[in-house]
Amino acid sequence: MKKNTKQSGLNREAWLVRELFDEKKLKHLPTRDGFGEGLVEAGKGNKNIVVLCADLTESTRVLAFKQAYPDRFVQMGVSEQSMASIAAGMAMAGKMPFISSYACFSPGRNWEQIRTTVALNNTNVKVAGAHAGVSVGPDGATHQMVEDIAIMRVMPNMRVFVPCDSIETRKATLAVAKLSGPCYLRFAREKSPVFTTLKTPYKVGRAEIYRHGNDLTIIGSGPLLYEALLAAEMLSHEHGIECRVVNMHTIKPVDVKAIVDAAKQTGAIVTVEEAQAAGGLAGVVAETLALTVPVVMERVGVPDRFGESGNPREVQEGLGLTAPFIALAADRVLQRKLGNTVPAIPAHVTAAQERLVVMQQEILHEALSRTPRKWGGKKPDASLKSRRRD
Amino acid sequence: MPNLTKGPKVRRPLHLHDKKLKSLEERASQIREDLIDMLVEAGSGHSAGPLGMADIFVALYFHVLVHDPKHPDWNDRDRLILSNGHICPIRYVTMAHAGYFPKKMLMTLRKFGSPLQGHPERERLPGVETTSGPLGSGSSQAVGLAYTALLDRKPWRVYCVMSDGELDAGQTWEALLFAGRNNLYNCTFIIDRNNIQIDGTTEEIMPLEPLTAKFESFNLNVVRCAGNSIRDFVTAVERAHGVSEKATVIIADTIPGYGVPYMEHDFLWHGKPPSPGSESQQAIHDLRTLAGRITGEHE
Numbered sequence: 119m120k121k122n123t124k125q126s127g128l129n130r131e132a133w134l135v136r137e138l139f140d141e142k143k144l145k146h147l148p149t150r151d152g153f154g155e156g157l158v159e160a161g162k163g164n165k166n167i168v169v170l171c172a173d174l175t176e177s178t179r180v181l182a183f184k185q186a187y188p189d190r191f192v193q194m195g196v197s198e199q200s201m202a203s204i205a206a207g208m209a210m211a212g213k214m215p216f217i218s219s220y221a222c223f224s225p226g227r228n229w230e231q232i233r234t235t236v237a238l239n240n241t242n243v244k245v246a247g248a249h250a251g252v253s254v255g256p257d258g259a260t261h262q263m264v265e266d267i268a269i270m271r272v273m274p275n276m277r278v279f280v281p282c283d284s285i286e287t288r289k290a291t292l293a294v295a296k297l298s299g300p301c302y303l304r305f306a307r308e309k310s311p312v313f314t315t316l317k318t319p320y321k322v323g324r325a326e327i328y329r330h331g332n333d334l335t336i337i338g339s340g341p342l343l344y345e346a347l348l349a350a351e352m353l354s355h356e357h358g359i360e361c362r363v364v365n366m367h368t369i370k371p372v373d374v375k376a377i378v379d380a381a382k383q384t385g386a387i388v389t390v391e392e393a394q395a396a397g398g399l400a401g402v403v404a405e406t407l408a409l410t411v412p413v414v415m416e417r418v419g420v421p422d423r424f425g426e427s428g429n430p431r432e433v434q435e436g437l438g439l440t441a442p443f444i445a446l447a448a449d450r451v452l453q454r455k456l457g458n459t460v461p462a463i464p465a466h467v468t469a470a471q472e473r474l475v476v477m478q479q480e481i482l483h484e485a486l487s488r489t490p491r492k493w494g495g496k497k498p499d500a501s502l503k504s505r506r507r508d
Numbered sequence: 509m510p511n512l513t514k515g516p517k518v519r520r521p522l523h524l525h526d527k528k529l530k531s532l533e534e535r536a537s538q539i540r541e542d543l544i545d546m547l548v549e550a551g552s553g554h555s556a557g558p559l560g561m562a563d564i565f566v567a568l569y570f571h572v573l574v575h576d577p578k579h580p581d582w583n584d585r586d587r588l589i590l591s592n593g594h595i596c597p598i599r600y601v602t603m604a605h606a607g608y609f610p611k612k613m614l615m616t617l618r619k620f621g622s623p624l625q626g627h628p629e630r631e632r633l634p635g636v637e638t639t640s641g642p643l644g645s646g647s648s649q650a651v652g653l654a655y656t657a658l659l660d661r662k663p664w665r666v667y668c669v670m671s672d673g674e675l676d677a678g679q680t681w682e683a684l685l686f687a688g689r690n691n692l693y694n695c696t697f698i699i700d701r702n703n704i705q706i707d708g709t710t711e712e713i714m715p716l717e718p719l720t721a722k723f724e725s726f727n728l729n730v731v732r733c734a735g736n737s738i739r740d741f742v743t744a745v746e747r748a749h750g751v752s753e754k755a756t757v758i759i760a761d762t763i764p765g766y767g768v769p770y771m772e773h774d775f776l777w778h779g780k781p782p783s784p785g786s787e788s789q790q791a792i793h794d795l796r797t798l799a800g801r802i803t804g805e806h807e
Contacts, residue, residue: 173673173707193707195676195714196643223642256552256618258626260593260641426632428620436620478621485549485615485622493542493611504548504788 125330126360132328133317139351145312149305149341150248152284154179156291157216158186164295165190166212170205172198172219177307178248180218198224202231202243209241214295221247221263221304225270236300237275244294245270245302251340251392252420252437253308255430262425262433268397270302271370277301277322278369280339280391280399283312286367289320297322306392308430310341323368325376331360334451335380338390339366339399342418342439346390349444361448372402374410381411386455388416388447392439395419414454416447421467428481436477438470522572522746524739532738535605536566540767540795542601542614547781548788550617553626556764556777557671558598560702560735564760565602567738568667572745577607580635586664587637587653591646592671592700594779596628599636608635644677646670647697651683654695654755665749666695673705676714681726687755688727695755696748697728700735702764704775723757735760768794 128134137143161167161183170192175181184191194201198219205215217224225232225245236243252262271278279294279301281287287305294301319326328343329350338346343365350361362384364376380387387407389400400417407413420437427433434440446466453460461468489495490502499505524532540562547553568588569575575585590599597617604611609623616622623633627641638649650668657664674680687695701719703710710716723730729751733744741760748756764778765771768791771782782788 171707173676173705173713175707177706193713196673196705197676197678197714199678227642256550256626258618258641259629260627260639426620427618427622427624427626432620481620482616482622485619486612489612489615490545493614495612495615502545502549503784504545504782504792506784 126332126354128329129327132319132326133315134328135313135315138313138347146309147284147312148307148309149281149284149287150177150179150307152281152287153246153248153291153303153305154182156288156295157183159288160292160295161187161190164214166214167295168192168208168213168215170194170201170215170217172196172201172217172223174219174248178218178220178246180216199228199231202228202245203235205243206235206239206241209243210239214242214244216244216246218246218248220261221250221266222261225266225302226263229269232300233273237273240275240299242298243300245300247302247304249307250304251306252425252433252439253306253310253341253392253430255308255433256427258427259424264393264420264425265397266302266304267369267391267393267399268401271398271402275300277371279303279322279367280369281305281367282338282340282343282365283310283314285312285314285316285318286320290367293320293322304340306341311344313344313347320367323371323373325367325373326365327362327376328365329361329363331362332384333359333361334386334388334448334455335362335364335384336388336390336444336448337364337366337377337380337399337403339369340392342390342392342434345439345441346444348441349448352441353445353448359448359452366399366403369399369402372406374406377403377406378410381407381413386414386451388418388444388451390418390439390444392434393419395421414451416451416464416466418444418447418466421470432477432481436470436474438466438473443470522742522749524571524742528571529739532566532570535570536562536738537767537795539566539598539601539605541792542604542611543597544768544782544788544791544795546601546614546617547597548784549615550619550781552618553597553781554594554779555781556704556771556774557592557595557700557702559768559771560762560764560766561595561598561669561700562602562766563736563738564669564698564700564741564762565598567741567745569602569606571742573667574664577603577635580608584662584664587650587666589637589646589650589653589666589668590628590640591650591668592643592674593627593640593646595671595700599628600624603635609633643671643674644679647680647683648686650695650697651687651692654687654692655690657694658690658692664694667698668695669698669700671705672699672701672703672710672716673713675699675716675719684723684726684728691753692755693752696745697755697757699757699759700762701759702735702762704764704773704778706775706778708775719759723759727754729754729756730759731756732759732761735762736766770794
């Protein structure tokens with residue numbers, strides 16, 4: 119495709135890391151680390167911040183806050199529903215509670231308590247959902263929360279934040295601590311690329327352009343935004359297609375102007391998120407487009423199914439969330455923009471389904487090929503990982 | 509309102525002969541070894557709870573439950589609900605030993621495409637009655653099954669294994685209120701009382717004692733037993749079967765990490781497996797020698 123833009127390529131004013139595409143030099147940290155750091159920092163400035171945690175102090179990274187301010191930490195045990203409403207009570211008495219658990223339990227389990235006692239009450243409670251997305255990996259579907267963005271963004275009074283790396287999660291945590299009223303902050307367990315810097319602009323409710331391009335726009339949120347940048351780079355190198363890449367870190371209130379500009383200027387949109395493709399970021403973008411500038415759109419997200427156990431990268435790939443599938447979605451949206459006919463089921467969906475079958479066969483075959491004699495296989499029992507010498 | 513107290517009166521004799529007891533104990537120690545081997549292959553998963561519950565799972569699958577591993581969906585099977593889904597590794601290994609699926613599948617725990625998910629899923633592995641992991645909902649599902657069994661005059665019983673940590677969750681008590689009101693004598697709750705949860709001991713995090721009194725005040729029959737003694741546990745189940753007007757809660761005092769001394773009683777082993785190498789070898793050595801009390805000819 120002809121380059122039809124004056125300006126394309128990475129946005130220098132976004133101050134992304136220099137080693138953006140250098141796999142060896144690029145740092146990887148879990149976004150939950152940024153939450154833990156931001157929380158301690160916010161707690162220093164605001165004595166009203168209290169943290170409630172449902173028996174997951176270390177893994178949701180509120181341990182540092184507990185150690186720094188032990189009298190402002192409340193252990194709830196395994197009671198997320200009560201936690202949400204106890205936090206609402208504390209907020210009504212003047213505190214700013216952060217409630218911390220896995221996203222599948224909070225807001226997964228305590229959604230109604232959040233709806234009534236936090237959102238409808240309009241209390242100053244911040245919901246921190248850790249281990250969101252399928253990248254929790256081996257824990258499986260019960261713990262892979264992919265519906266949270268959808269269920270939280272439809273709640274009046276609630277604001278929804280999905281930061282893309284540990285640095286942005288820290289900024290988002292500090293920003294949330296400055297806001298009054300209900301907020302939901304979503305982050306993940308696994309290490310993911312740290313591709314923004316301290317200088318990268320961040321403002322609540324304002325989307326940031328990380329890459330310029332006028333052929334189409336990829337709007338992403340969360341750690342998968344890095345995959346969007348990879349896909350954009352690939353499309354530029356291999357096909358001369360220039361994608362705009364937008365970080366929609368605030369799902370609500372959404373930056374309508376950024377979506378409208380992208381629609382008017384590029385005429386085609388792909389959304390990318392580690393959540394159900396229905397209702398989340400894709401939902402808000404589709405709604406905005408339909409109400410303003412309807413242009414063609416494709417979604418990269420979890421395709422109306424639950425996740426499953428597996429290595430985090432494998433699960434992301436098998437569900438079609440990585441760069442090659444984003445590139446396929448971009449290709450499809452361009453074909454539609456040009457008025458060409460496309461298959462009824464998108465190629466990025468069918469390709470992921472095929473890839474999933476192949477990957478699972480390979481992975482299970484490899485594991486079963488190492489079955490020891492005691493479990494009916496051919497390998498000596500001593501070949502088990504647990505029995506090998508160091 | 510159906511008359512729920514006039515259900516089936518089938519009671520199976522559970523008397524445990526010494527010979528059977530010995531074979532169950534041997535089975536439990538094999539299962540503990542397989543458990544460590546499986547967890548180390550997976551590289552993640554829970555250790556302490558599964559080791560502590562090995563004896564109870566062996567007792568259930570090889571003595572107490574009326575079930576048919578070749579027909580996991582047989583209508584009149586007893587239902588074993590695992591509410592604290594994170595201890596599923598012990599259920600998986602015991603099910604493999606009982607013949608629900610080939611043991612080689614233990615190599616695939618938590619791997620992409622495996623029926624052995626990190627937390628158990630009903631839709632993926634026949635014989636797993638409910639999908640669980642998020643705590644507190646197993647007791648309600650158990651109660652729903654037991655209520656229906658009485659309603660339809662079915663002979664099968666419901667056993668619900670729960671952790672002590674999940675007693676923090678309000679839903680558990682909602683289910684127990686229902687069980688108390690409806691005299692669900694066909695329902696037995698088995699509490700893995702190992703005194704640990706993720707962040708620390710249960711009594712630090714959210715004190716549960718006096719636990720017996722709490723359950724009794726919910727109109728439930730309470731039996732306390734040593735969870736690492738198969739005989740004591742089977743006796744507790746017999747006592748549950750002997751009560752025909754109340755649901756029973758068996759509080760099984762277990763030792764988390766039982767059989768591997770460096771894990772025992774330590775909440776830090778709640779959610780991780782031993783690392784491959786000296787750590788896992790030590791665990792297997794401890795299990796084989798009863799922590800050094802038995803020495804083999806080769807040593």
